[in-house]
Amino acid sequence: MIAIRNLSMRLVSGGRDVSILDDISLDVPAKQFLAIIGPSGSGKSTLLGLIGGMDTPTSGTISIDGRDITKLSDDELSRLRLQRIGFVFQSFHLIPTLTARENIAVPIELAGDPEADAKAGELLRAIGLESRGHHYPVQLSGGEQQRVAVARAFTHDPALAAHADRIVRLRDGRIASDDLQHRASGARP
Ligand SMILES: Nc1ncnc2c1ncn2[C@@H]1O[C@H](COP(=O)(O)OP(=O)(O)O)[C@@H](O)[C@H]1O
Ligand SMILES: [Mg+2]
Incomplete structure (x- = not known):
């Protein structure tokens, strides 16, 4: 179970304060297949990077099975990524052992x-x-x-x-829609 509360990410870029994620709250139950979609620049990679313990938010909390990962040290985050997080990158990261x-x-x-x-x-x-x-x-x-x-x-x-159970759509760093998908049970292998 992942519980995200009031998650915000702001950066200073070119001398300006930029809001990248703005007050995101989201609960993801165990085994749910959630697709996060949205236009380029809407904050998808930033959100996934935070959930995956690759970065620390400006404010808000991310609990994974009851443990707030935003409070972990760099070493603890490395261990979390090793043991609990799987990332498959979409671009330029072909799997070397596959044709x-x-x-x-x-x-x-x-x-x-x-x-x-x-x-x-x-x-x-x-x-x-x-x-x-x-x-x-x-x-x-x-x-x-x-x-x-x-x-x-x-x-x-x-x-x-x-094929996701649920689709969350981001726009401008905020959740624009959150829809459970109705599909036949057992459709997924
Ligand atoms: N390190 C950074 N410095 C400044 N702006 C950034 C940085 N990382 C991301 N952004 C900006 O944050 C917004 C969201 O980026 P991103 O999470 O990569 O969106 P998506 O994955 O949905 O395309 C974009 O406007 C992007 O330019
Ligand atoms: Mg992206």
């Missing part, structure tokens, strides 16, 4: 789509890397890796959100 095709297919599979492999093949074609699908990231040029990462990011955002 280009598998890297693209994984998020589609996670969204419960049985056509994941075929769709990954279509995406490879769309980015002009059809013949490189069986190559591992290290066998691709930087530009090719980037195209694979872009293909993967394009696919999984809406696909994953559609």
